[in-house]
Amino acid sequence: MALILENIGQHVTLTKQEQELFLSKTEIHHYKAKTILLNSGAICKHSYFVNSGILRSFNINDNIVEHVLSFACQGWWIGDMYSLLSQKPGNLFIEVLEDAEVVLLSKENQEILYREIPKLERFFRILTENSLVANQERLMDNLSLTAEERFEKFCKKYPTLLQKVQQKQIASYIGVTPEFYSKMKSRLLKKQ
Template identity: 85%
Template sequence: MNLILENISKHINLTLQEQELFLSKTETHHFKAKTILLNAGEVCKTSYFVNSGLLRSFNINDNIVEHVLSFACSGWWISDMYSLLSQKPGNLFIQVLEDAEIVVLSKENQEILFQEIPKLERFFRILTENSLVAYQERLMDNLSLSADERFEKFCSKHHDLIQKVPQKQIASYLGVTPEFFSKMKSKLLRK
């Protein structure tokens, strides 16, 4: 079965006809590493589902410091939720970190699918709720856990990303400098 259909089937059941309609409203593209799919300041008009490869969303502040918000590997969705939902310019970049095959679903086609297959609204509501829970948990971790504890939690939840993602991007995700991250990682490996 198609990976995106497997992802959907975790939450709702689509008939074969509904699956075909869903797939007809998506496009699959291959992107090279370092490709920017969305620039800060643009209105996000798509959601991306990762068939293979790795993506990240990030922001660059006024001091030209990158802040990684999220990563997305095979089987994950990624978008600038603020911009996608509000249709206002966002502040996130979405970048391909390693060559990727991405399923692209435009907001326009998503709205059509909501009309044609109402249960897809439930699916995307569940995705949005799960995203909200994950972001709240991350915010609470950033407020209450030490950098070491945040790194240990990241390693346990996303051990597959440790070898794929550059250390400076993991450091940014954790909210520490690359130098501090290097020391923290060395200390953890000595344990």
């Protein structure tokens, strides 16, 4: 549990007693690859913190095409923010890509922690703001950058994922077809 406390410690300082209270409101689960933690249409009841492994959030459109919204590696948080905050059915799936140890924090316990440890409200506000900034930057990148530039940004943001995630999922994340991705990657390798 040291990793999640380190993550929190990047933004707020908790006393030993506050750390213990926080940890008492979380659950640790181990999941096998391909486990679906959240289905589209369900209400997101938890925030997920990745101790180890890889998770992804994605949507499937009417043409049965997957659109990867995000990946979460060790030390990252993930969830369906729309559903978690509104407590309405969401449109994202959350899947375990690599066997994972995940810390779950329920919406209910998060609200309790806000009252008991007000510093955590600040912590989660900072996470939400950072997420908003990252999503806006990604949207602008998708509108203004070439596929190659988006791929380069992906490589910088997720350097360990290139060898661990299916190419079609990376293609989906950067907004290209798997065929285009394969050709683009070949071109980039020839340049090097």
